[in-house]
Amino acid sequence: MRLDGKVALISGGARGMGAAEARLFALESAKVAIADVLEQEGRQLEAQINETGGQAVFIHLDVTSEAQWQKAIRATVARFGKLNVLVNNAGIGTYGEVEDKKVEEWDHVMAVNATGVFLGTKHAIPEMRKSGGGSIVNISSQLGMVAMETVSPEYHASKGAVRIFTKATAIQHAKDNIRVNSVHPGPILTPMTANTVADAELYKRFLARIPLGRYGRPEEVANGVLFLASDESSYMTGSELVIDGGWTAQ
Numbered sequence: 001m002r003l004d005g006k007v008a009l010i011s012g013g014a015r016g017m018g019a020a021e022a023r024l025f026a027l028e029s030a031k032v033a034i035a036d037v038l039e040q041e042g043r044q045l046e047a048q049i050n051e052t053g054g055q056a057v058f059i060h061l062d063v064t065s066e067a068q069w070q071k072a073i074r075a076t077v078a079r080f081g082k083l084n085v086l087v088n089n090a091g092i093g094t095y096g097e098v099e100d101k102k103v104e105e106w107d108h109v110m111a112v113n114a115t116g117v118f119l120g121t122k123h124a125i126p127e128m129r130k131s132g133g134g135s136i137v138n139i140s141s142q143l144g145m146v147a148m149e150t151v152s153p154e155y156h157a158s159k160g161a162v163r164i165f166t167k168a169t170a171i172q173h174a175k176d177n178i179r180v181n182s183v184h185p186g187p188i189l190t191p192m193t194a195n196t197v198a199d200a201e202l203y204k205r206f207l208a209r210i211p212l213g214r215y216g217r218p219e220e221v222a223n224g225v226l227f228l229a230s231d232e233s234s235y236m237t238g239s240e241l242v243i244d245g246g247w248t249a250q
């Protein structure tokens with residue numbers, strides 16, 4: 001079992017890629033805290049995992065709130081005894097052009113996608129240090145590396161922030177044996193991208209940029225996240241794992 005004995009918290013774990021990671025981590029023997037604003041989906045997934053031999057708990061978490069992060073990490077440790085892995089996965093996607101954007105739209109996306117990662121990392125570090133180290137996996141995007149005309153400037157900026165924040169944290173906390181890496185998925189079939197699949201014109205534009213010619217499945221990203229979470233990646237920190245069907249290769 002690749003995560004035997006480990007306790008993991010996955011933000012945005014109630015659906016999409018976060019849910020795929022929660023299922024896979026539980027299969028690999030991790031104890032999993034599913035932390036999300038979506039109560040119903042989160043509790044359903046918690047029940048599914050527990051009924052099929054895994055160990056999971058749902059914890060309400062809005063990643064923009066520092067107090068809720070502190071509570072969520074306390075609750076995880078109270079339930080499972082420690083924290084070894086944090087997946088900063090919660091995120092929102094938006095579209096549109098710079099000059100049409102309101103400051104409120106910018107601030108909201110930055111609060112969820114970038115500040116949420118900072119807060120989770122900040123409050124996970126002391127617990128990981130107590131466990132002798134840990135692994136933090138930050139879900140950025142291929143759009144944290146290259147831009148696309150239809151996607152919003154605040155989405156790109158937030159994902160670019162996650163990419164470099166990952167490296168800053170990695171070098172500061174290598175001394176604590178805490179590894180920090182970013183994952184850069186391309187288009188993946190989740191509720192977040194459903195609008196791009198439903199719009200024939202937009203779907204064509206996305207597909208045209210993917211050498212493998214299709215969107216990825218959440219499990220294809222979860223496999224990479226599992227590797228970074230596990231001790232198999234013990235010599236990796238500050239690195240970028242690109243899982244994008246070849247989008248950034250051209």
Ligand code: NAD
Pocket residue numbers: 011012013014015016017018035036037038061062063064089090091092093112139140141142184185186187188189190191192193
């Ligand atoms: P999704 O919308 O299916 O899931 C996102 C999850 O984050 C949801 O469960 C949602 O409730 C949760 N969330 C949103 N705001 C939150 C908040 N304030 N506090 C706590 N939880 C919150 O999307 P997904 O496609 O599974 O996306 C997961 C991550 O992957 C995101 O960070 C996204 O930006 C990134 N990503 C997605 C794609 C893609 O094509 N789907 C590509 C690259 C990166």
